[in-house]
Amino acid sequence: MSDNRSSLLEASQGPADTESFDSDAVRRAIFDKLFFVRASYPRLATNTDYYMALVHCVRDMVLRRWVSTAAAYTETQVRTVAYLSAEYLMGPHLGNNLLNLGIYDEVRNVIDDMGLDFDALLAEESEPGLGNGGLGRLAACFVDSLATLEIPALAYGIRYEFGIFEQHIVDGWQVERTDKWLRFGNPWEIARPEWAVDIKLGGWTEHYTDELGRRRVRWVPERLVQGVPHDTPILGYRRNTANTLRLWRADAPKSFDFSVFNRGDYYGAVAQKVASENLSKVLYPNDEQEQGKELRLQQQYFFVSCSLQDMLRILETQGIPVDRFHEKFAVQLNDTHPAIGVAELMRLLVDKFFMTWEDAWEITRKTFAYTNHTLLPEALEQWPVDLFRRVLPRHLEIIFEINKRFLDELRVRYIADDSKVNEMSLINESGERYVRMAHLACVGSHAINGVAELHTRLLREQVIPGFAQLWPERLSSKTNGVTPRRWIALANPRLAELMTEALGDGWLRDLDQLRGLEAFAEDAAFRDRWRAVKQANKHDMMTRMRRHSAGLVDPLSVFDVLVKRIHEYKRQHLSILFVIAQYLRMKNGLADDLPPRTVIYGGKAAPGYHFAKLIIKLINSVGEVVNNDPQTRDRLRVVFMPNFNVTIGQQLYPAADLSEQISLAGKEASGTGNMKFQMNGALTIGTMDGANIEIREEVGAQNFFDFGLTSAAVQRRREEGYRPRDFYENDAELAAVIHLIESGLFAHGDASLFKPFVDQLLDYDPYFLLADFRSYCDTQRHVGETYQDTERWVRMSILNSARSGKFSSDRTIAEYCREIWDVQPLSVDLFVDHESLMQ
Numbered sequence: 119m120s121d122n123r124s125s126l127l128e129a130s131q132g133p134a135d136t137e138s139f140d141s142d143a144v145r146r147a148i149f150d151k152l153f154f155v156r157a158s159y160p161r162l163a164t165n166t167d168y169y170m171a172l173v174h175c176v177r178d179m180v181l182r183r184w185v186s187t188a189a190a191y192t193e194t195q196v197r198t199v200a201y202l203s204a205e206y207l208m209g210p211h212l213g214n215n216l217l218n219l220g221i222y223d224e225v226r227n228v229i230d231d232m233g234l235d236f237d238a239l240l241a242e243e244s245e246p247g248l249g250n251g252g253l254g255r256l257a258a259c260f261v262d263s264l265a266t267l268e269i270p271a272l273a274y275g276i277r278y279e280f281g282i283f284e285q286h287i288v289d290g291w292q293v294e295r296t297d298k299w300l301r302f303g304n305p306w307e308i309a310r311p312e313w314a315v316d317i318k319l320g321g322w323t324e325h326y327t328d329e330l331g332r333r334r335v336r337w338v339p340e341r342l343v344q345g346v347p348h349d350t351p352i353l354g355y356r357r358n359t360a361n362t363l364r365l366w367r368a369d370a371p372k373s374f375d376f377s378v379f380n381r382g383d384y385y386g387a388v389a390q391k392v393a394s395e396n397l398s399k400v401l402y403p404n405d406e407q408e409q410g411k412e413l414r415l416q417q418q419y420f421f422v423s424c425s426l427q428d429m430l431r432i433l434e435t436q437g438i439p440v441d442r443f444h445e446k447f448a449v450q451l452n453d454t455h456p457a458i459g460v461a462e463l464m465r466l467l468v469d470k471f472f473m474t475w476e477d478a479w480e481i482t483r484k485t486f487a488y489t490n491h492t493l494l495p496e497a498l499e500q501w502p503v504d505l506f507r508r509v510l511p512r513h514l515e516i517i518f519e520i521n522k523r524f525l526d527e528l529r530v531r532y533i534a535d536d537s538k539v540n541e542m543s544l545i546n547e548s549g550e551r552y553v554r555m556a557h558l559a560c561v562g563s564h565a566i567n568g569v570a571e572l573h574t575r576l577l578r579e580q581v582i583p584g585f586a587q588l589w590p591e592r593l594s595s596k597t598n599g600v601t602p603r604r605w606i607a608l609a610n611p612r613l614a615e616l617m618t619e620a621l622g623d624g625w626l627r628d629l630d631q632l633r634g635l636e637a638f639a640e641d642a643a644f645r646d647r648w649r650a651v652k653q654a655n656k657h658d659m660m661t662r663m664r665r666h667s668a669g670l671v672d673p674l675s676v677f678d679v680l681v682k683r684i685h686e687y688k689r690q691h692l693s694i695l696f697v698i699a700q701y702l703r704m705k706n707g708l709a710d711d712l713p714p715r716t717v718i719y720g721g722k723a724a725p726g727y728h729f730a731k732l733i734i735k736l737i738n739s740v741g742e743v744v745n746n747d748p749q750t751r752d753r754l755r756v757v758f759m760p761n762f763n764v765t766i767g768q769q770l771y772p773a774a775d776l777s778e779q780i781s782l783a784g785k786e787a788s789g790t791g792n793m794k795f796q797m798n799g800a801l802t803i804g805t806m807d808g809a810n811i812e813i814r815e816e817v818g819a820q821n822f823f824d825f826g827l828t829s830a831a832v833q834r835r836r837e838e839g840y841r842p843r844d845f846y847e848n849d850a851e852l853a854a855v856i857h858l859i860e861s862g863l864f865a866h867g868d869a870s871l872f873k874p875f876v877d878q879l880l881d882y883d884p885y886f887l888l889a890d891f892r893s894y895c896d897t898q899r900h901v902g903e904t905y906q907d908t909e910r911w912v913r914m915s916i917l918n919s920a921r922s923g924k925f926s927s928d929r930t931i932a933e934y935c936r937e938i939w940d941v942q943p944l945s946v947d948l949f950v951d952h953e954s955l956m957q
């Protein structure tokens with residue numbers, strides 16, 4: 119065996135247990151990769167070269183586990199979770215894989231010893247931003263937990279060529295630039311063209327009777343597109359399990375473009391190819407009106423059909439008959455984006471496998487489960503019937519048939535109650551006709567869940583009351599969680615080390631063990647160390663922020679952080695109203711007793727969401743005034759961190775003292791950033807919304823700063839008739855804040871810039887900012903006072919982390935496994951060498 123191959127093999131056989139880590143073998147392997155993969159050598163090599171060399175070494179180690187896992191799954195024919203999600207916001211892989219292999223520190227040392235900058239190599243990875251925000255990041259946390267819990271799972275999605283846009287701030291405004299995450303290639307993925315599948319689109323259907331006298335339907339498509347799977351291994355934490363994230367890239371089908379080509383239409387064939395590739399070209403930013411977006415529906419159908427056909431292929435490979443589909447696969451619909459899967463599986467079973475409708479329907483229902491992520495009525499997906507027919511003519515027929523049978527059941531149950539039928543129909547017939555995707559997901563699933571307790575209750579009472587009454591046993595709550603591997607161990611190594619020193623290293627796999635920290639909250643020496651960790655993290659953050667924002671931020675100030683997508687319901691503008699109020703107080707000599715504060719914002723606005731973009735502009739404009747005023751700049755700073763993403767989140771959560779979770783109660787389904795802050799020892803100022811309620815329940819009311827109207831109170835106010843102007847007229851401080859914005863101070867004298875903003879607040883205020891303003895300001899001041907008492911604050915901080923065990927995605931996934939999927943873990947034996955694969 120050549121030197122190259124032997125050193126690679128040595129290195130790849132190492133870890134999982136750190137004792138067998140061989141630094142020399144890893145170093146040699148890195149040099150080998152530099153040579154054989156990058157065609158480079160140390161004198162020429164750039165950081166990109168070294169990053170790639172290191173990735174290929176790590177990849178070899180992961181591959182061994184991946185192939186072993188695939189073999190174990192194939193041999194045992196295990197029941198498997200198929201997670202269908204249009205988005206995965208994975209964040210960079212390298213650090214996470216090193217952590218999960220258990221060799222993070224060891225490899226860091228090897229790189230240091232080579233005279234290279236480890237952090238700089240990690241920073242070379244452009245993160246795959248294949249998601250908008252919470253929903254996509256939840257999917258990423260879930261796949262981490264599935265692998266760590268050794269659950270056989272396949273995660274299916276779309277390999278967007280352009281992920282979420284890059285946000286730049288120019289003159290205070292958001293400017294979007296396309297994300298080119300694939301520019302330098304993606305070393306983590308392996309394409310599997312041999313498993314490509316064809317997808318039909320458009321055209322018409324033909325009904326006929328076959329030779330056996332059975333009624334059949336043939337779908338004659340207008341065009342075909344090919345889906346090519348691109349697989350990325352997802353390694354469990356210190357496990358041999360490496361599951362697969364299978365993302366589909368759209369391409370032209372070979373047979374199809376040949377047929378055009380043969381007719382001599384070469385350019386037509388090329389045009390077809392380009393049109394096909396468009397399907398996986400770009401991730402749709404949320405909050406855009408998507409109803410008319412044909413490409414979006416095509417994208418959804420594309421990845422869902424590819425995935426279901428892939429499952430059928432696996433079934434065939436394993437010799438499992440198709441009528442046992444639901445025994446092999448538990449398919450989870452991450453929101454309604456993959457809900458077309460219900461109609462697609464029916465089509466495949468009935469039209470392709472000639473099953474009876476009744477049998478196919480039973481299998482379909484037993485296969486799917488659906489997670490809802492939103493309470494906003496405008497975010498519930500609906501597709502115009504005409505558009506639907508144009509793209510998926512056969513599926514529309516199937517949906518009509520499902521609906522006909524479903525409504526007949528309802529008519530029997532609710533005799534003479536047409537309102538029930540209209541309310542629950544899969545077709546919205548109130549004006550132009552729409553297909554309601556949430557209803558399709560509900561009827562086609564055996565389980566439906568919300569993502570927090572309050573969210574599930576509101577779903578039951580307000581969003582799908584009919585379904586909740588009809589099938590109460592199907593609806594349950596599965597409170598979200600986040601992975602402590604990425605969000606504590608990787609993001610906050612200092613804190614992780616302190617936790618491990620206090621508790622041993624079991625907490626990272628069993629986050630409830632953090633409860634053990636409660637005892638340390640009373641230990642003054644431990645509190646000092648806890649505080650020192652936070653200070654060091656803040657210091658790091660300060661250094662980074664210096665690059666983005668004018669002037670120096672004081673690491674002794676309260677780091678008050680609000681990072682998430684920019685949306686009116688999330689109320690970033692409520693926070694900025696408080697900043698302005700504080701500014702005014704300082705100018706008037708009224709705020710001397712409060713500690714200095716650095717308010718840090720981050721988040722992207724959908725490109726077409728003008729009001730959200732105006733909020734970003736306002737934040738930056740207020741920052742410009744406050745940060746440059748010598749009277750206030752030492753006590754109040756406003757920073758907008760551009761391009762908030764997973765990487766920046768990993769830096770910010772550990773540095774936060776205060777986490778702002780201030781959505782209008784009843785609007786945020788769960789929130790997951792709230793959990794990341796809590797784990798990292800930030801205290802929360804929050805409304806009684808989403809999972810905030812459960813966080814407060816866990817940490818205790820005295821360790822949580824709650825404020826604002828409850829969802830019930832909001833509803834009452836709305837029914838009584840809400841008049842925001844009343845608050846403006848009765849609160850002098852609020853009025854002064856509004857007047858200052860109106861004056862044009864934050865717009866270099868241009869009083870028109872923020873006029874839409876002020877007008878909306880005074881006359882309409884759909885998100886009740888003015889109603890919650892007083893309570894928010896008072897609570898923020900209470901936060902300031904509490905922070906002055908350092909010992910008390912640190913104690914509260916420790917208790918917050920100690921009580922975050924519930925919010926590990928391991929707990930969430932264990933609940934899904936038990937209560938929805940009925941799947942068991944399978945532990946994977948590692949192949950000793952490649953030879954054993956050949957037998």
Ligand code: F58
Pocket residue numbers: 250251252253254256403404405491492497569598786787788789790808
């Ligand atoms: C989020 N939804 C919820 N949707 O807003 C948040 O409360 C929850 O914690 C999270 O899901 C996880 O359950 C969300 O992020 C989207 O981004 C959609 C993407 C596709 C277009 C419509 C919005």
